[in-house]
Amino acid sequence: MRHSIPFCPKALSLIALSVLNTANAEETALSLPATDVTSTVTYGDTGNPQGYQGKPSSTTTRLDLTNQETPQGVTNIKREQMDDFKLNSIRDVLTSTPGVNVQKVETDRTYFTARGFDINNFQYDGTAMPMTNGLLVGDIDLAPYEQVDIVHGANGLMSGAGNPSATVNFIRKRPTYDPQAKIDVTAGSWDTRRVDIDVSGPLTDSGNVRGRVIYANENGNSYLDRYAREKNIFSGLLAFDLSDSDTLTLGYEDQKTNANGSSWGALPLVDGNGNAIHYSSIHSNISQPWVHWDVHTQRAFAEWEHTFANEWKSKLTVAGAEHREDTEMFYMYGDSTSPTGYTGLGSKYKDKNLELSGDYSLSGPFTLGGREHQLTLGANAARQRNRESSQYGDALNYSPVTLEDALHGYLPRPTYAAALPAATSNYTDRQKSVYAGARFSLTDDLHVITGARMLSADSNGDNYGAAREVRIHGKVTPYAGIVYDLTPEYALYASYTEVFNPQYYLDSQGRVLDPLEGKSYEAGIKAQLMDKKLNVSAAVFHAKQDNVPGSSTYDASLGGYVYEAMSYDSSGVELEASGEVAPGLQVNGGYTYxxxxxxNDSRARKFIPRHALTSSMTYQLPMAPKVKVGGSLSWQSKTQNDDSPAARQDAYALIGLMTRYDIDQHWSTQLNLNNLTNEKYQQSLRYNQSNFGDPRNFTASVSWKY
Incomplete structure (x- = not known):
């Protein structure tokens, strides 16, 4: 494992100063009741419910709607659930989200799908900054975040482009008016160690200036041979109350992941003749000792919120991100033409991606026909610049290798040649959009939500020898929804939106594929039960998407892969519940078909399970109120690779357990056990390769809070 990055002395000084400052802020500070870290996310008049019941942040729906008022499925994963089940990364959170399928195609690269389609709409406090092609490279640690909202289905109004899968919105922790601090130390299987530090509070006597500092470090090995990883996370925020109506918030985040023994691709599941390969050990890994995958992401934002006297609000956000990768990788696959039956490829590449975006929105109530309605208007602009170069090793440039040598890490490190123009990319993507949305209350019980976004996009540059030229102007994506309140507890809803998303894949003629287009429909019922402490919902959906990149082949004349455009239809059912089922009993879970x-109307994308169940539950023992116990269950039906039927995965279930004991108002201890039955399973069949999933493992932690 690489040398641990030491804790930054400057960050330590800031934390110490913050603690001292908050300790002196009020003479009665020591008498304040201990409380968990909370966020200043705007949650409307109903506030942020306790426990697992969530309400989307105002940035998620733009119209500051509750779950009941939103004509789509919405899942909220709150900080309490993250802490209970040690959901430290976005991969962990989306694995625990009903309706979302997580495909860990490699150790350090992940796809997410919902309703059969890739998720590529990602937001930070409502500002879209998409991951390339829906990929997560490295990991996004959730130490700086208070909540994650997932809006199921197409979301053309709130996002830069429509997509029938889902939109994921990361809600940042914010500086607080009250002093608070929390330190969490965790140790677990495979020498995994983690520390989390979170300090927040006022920096002036009046509290008009507030700060928050967050630091986390995670370091450990793995059940996979030769794989180890270290993560360092830092986040700092300042909030200034410029007046009673104006708040300025500045923030910076730095996430760094260094991984050794990473897999590029994973274990081949079939040989060159399509026959299944059986592995005796779940520790198997094709990565070599010289392989590494280092990822460094920095984010910064400035946000100005203004409240008008007539309850209208405006928000201006400017955000930037820099994403860097430095890797040296090894890939292999079954090949019937190779004398050994397998072909290997060594590669070394560097990538730098810069994103800059700005968003301005104005929202508030207005009166029409004697009734009050809601309106939001806004504009968004974003620019992304990417530079990447790939070098291929002479000794492992599509060369015969044996599976045995790869599994034992015997393959030598290659010598790399300089990157050729056909192995580099240098391009810029731009998007501009304006949007408007309104919620009309036609009667006390009937509400209509409608809106549209007009998008323009253009690109220029080269991507691995192919011109990256896209010009789209004035494309309108409409959105419509209706909610009817049957009773104060129950509501029926339906929604419709068109799907549009620019893309940059090439067809066999060397032309960019047409934009993704389609339609998405959804209808369902929602309810607030148990004195409005429990949200339940049931939905049916149908989506169609055209021009989806399908099977690919390498075209030497074009210097890259070319794709066949496909069309897919997706239909299904989603059932979900979140909140308090009984006093002290919290639940968040659901079922998806x-x-x-x-x-050709044939079943497709079989690597996505047809049936899936996800649930998490905790119970505060009434006879021992300092003790909380809980469990998690995830189950999915059988899957297989679309092109290789021999690559298949039977249905399986994973069970987790947790227990926490509050020693006093400051100290607590917790134990988590994952994969209780030690189930052997594969992480993804998407690309005919897969590592085995985590075997039984545990974490133990001690927390102090003020």
Whole structure:
């Protein structure tokens, strides 16, 4: 494992100063009741419910709607659930989200799908900054975040482009008016160690200036041979109350991941003749000792909020991100033409991606026909610049290798040649959009939500030898929804939106594929039960998407892969519940059924399970109120690779347990056990390769809070 990055002395000084400052802020500070870290996210008049019941942040729906008022499925994963089940990364959170399928195609690269389609709409406090092609490279640690909102289905109004999968919105922790601090130390299987530090509070006597400092470090090995990883996370925020109506918030975040023994691709599941390969050990890894994958992401934002006297609000956000990768990788696959039956490839590449975006929105109530309605208007602009170069090793440039040598880490490190123009990219993507949305209360019980976004996009530059030229102007994505309140507890809803998303893949003629287009429909019922402490919902959905990149082949004349455009239809059912089922009993979970077909009405994308169940539950023992116990269950039906039927995964279930004991108002201890039954399973069949999933493991932690 690489040398640990030491804790930054400057960050330590800031934390110490913050603690001293908050300790002196009020003479009665020591008498304040201990409390968990909370966020200043705007939650409207109903506030942020306790426990697992969530309300989307105002940035998620733009119209500051509750779950009941939103004509789509919404899942909220709150900080309390993250802490209970040690959901430290976005991969952990989306694995625990009903309706979302997580495909860990490699140790350090992940796809997410919902309703049969890739998720590529990602936001930070409502500002869209998409991951390239829906990929997560490295990991996004959630130490700086208070909540994650997932809006199921197409979301053309709130996002830069429509997509029938889902939108994921990261809600940042914010500086607080009250002093608070928390330190959490965790140790677990495979020498995994983690520390989390979170300090927040006022920096002036009046509290008009507030600060928050967050630091986390995670370091450990793995059940996979030769794989180890270290993560360092730092986040600092300042909030200034410029007046009674104006707040300025500045923030910076730095996430760094260094991984050794990473897999590029994973274990081949079939040989060159399509026959299944059986591995005796879940520790198997094709990565070599010289392989590494280092990822460094920095984010910064400035946000100015203004409240008008007539209850209208405006918000201006400017955000930037820099994403860097430095890797040296090894890939292999079954090949019937190779004398050994397998072909290997060594590669070394560097990537730098710069994103800059700005968003301005104005929202508030207005009166029409004697009734009060809600309106939001806004504009968004974003620019992304990417530079990447790939070098291929002479000794492992599509060369015969043996599976045995790869599994034992015997393959030598290659010598790399300089990157050729056909192995580099240098391009810029731009998007501009304006949007408007309104919620009309036609009667006390009937509400209509409608809106549209007009998008323009253009690109220029080269991507691995192919011109990256896209010009789209004035494309309108409409959105419509209706909610009817049957009773104060129950509401029926339906929604419709068109799907549009620019893309940059090439077809066999060397032309960019047409934008993703389609339609998405959803209808369901929602309810607030148990004195409005429990949200339940049931939905049916149907989506169609055209021009989806399908099977790919390498075209030497074009210097890269070319794709066949496909069309897919997706239909299904989603059931979900979150909140308090009984006093002290919190639950968040659901069931999903999805059926996907292609142009020929044949079942497609079989690597996505048709049936899936996800649930988490905790119980505060009434006879021992200092003790909390809980469990998690995830189950999915059988899956297989679309092109290789021999690559298949039977249905399986994973069970987790947790217990926490509050020693006093400051100290607590917790134990988590994952994969209780030590289930052997594969992480993803998407690309005919997969590592085995985590075997039984545990974490133990001690926390102090003020």
């Amino acid at each position: 999805v059926y996907i077909t292609d142009d």
